[in-house]
Amino acid sequence: MDHRLAGYDRAVYRSVARLSTPALDEPLRRVSDLANFSKLWFLVAGGIALFGGPRGRRAALSGLGAIGATSFVVNQPIKKLAGERRRPDRHGLGVPVQRWVRMPSSGSFPSGHSASAAAFAVAVGGLLPRLRPGLRVMASAVAFSRVYTGVHYPSDVLVGVAVGAVFGRLAARLAVRLRPPASHPRRTM
Template sequence: MNDSVLHDLAALDGALYAAVAATDTPALDAGLRRLSHAANHSKINLSVAAALALVPGRCRRAGLLGAAAVGVASFSANLLGKQLVRRPRPDREAAQVHVDRHVPMPTSASFPSGHTASAFALATVVGAVLPVAAAPLGLLACAVGYSRVHTGVHYPGDVVAGALLGSSCGMAVLAVGRKVGAGRVG
């Protein structure tokens, strides 16, 4: 990508972040702050995966593959992506993100969003194995991603990258799961 395209994308990312920060949403602030906090350390994702893994059949498979996808996405986002890109976190004070939205500002790099990557990895895998869960988990993943921008700890581009990374990790885990499942002797 040439420098002018990267500059324009960064400008768009900053403008979207500022627009979210400037939009008054007092009815949403507390709920999105709680959701963002609840998604720390993949607590929501791993809880869903564990609950599914307790149910025999396709639910168990969805839960086990979902947990694996969350692990792969978390590793990819937090130990690879953030270390390679090292994008600074947004300055939410300069953007005047309302204090009622604040969650603790992480000390890690901003790009990509690990919360979003993990949520999309789970949604991708579980949705493929249990199609009835695709829409609710997809909506949850989108809400987790948006909550990270709403609370001021990520730029929208970090969340988009996290969603793409998480979905890709989920697809990779599904592909490996199919190969491992096909190699089993009945």
């Protein structure tokens, strides 16, 4: 990474670390932990599939498919090509200990949590537009929580969101294309 960009990344990271927002510590830690292994998105997909009828089931499957594709691409070729960027030094960069979540052992770039959140929100939101605002808020909270809890630099999150959004869009388009034609009532003579 260019030294100037790395400097901006650390400056934004430190600015988030310096936020005096103790009321957010516990909720954002919980959001970050709930997003581990996409648990949050599996729960949301289950609710959508259960209560959303056929469109809800299609959207839930599309969202989970987007997460699967995104997770594979982020955790295999991208993280390997990025050279296993080291995680931030939370202590040295001033993240309060009460915000900390378990530090992942994988490379920092890009954020898999943010990628999965964006993939799910964009895929499901593309098929169920009425859910789009709420899903975007949830995905944004997950993405922000990764910087807030100190496990990612802002650029890790931004690139993760961008990759996830692309795969979410592709999954929604594929779901629309694969949609079986609407059945027409038969005419009886």
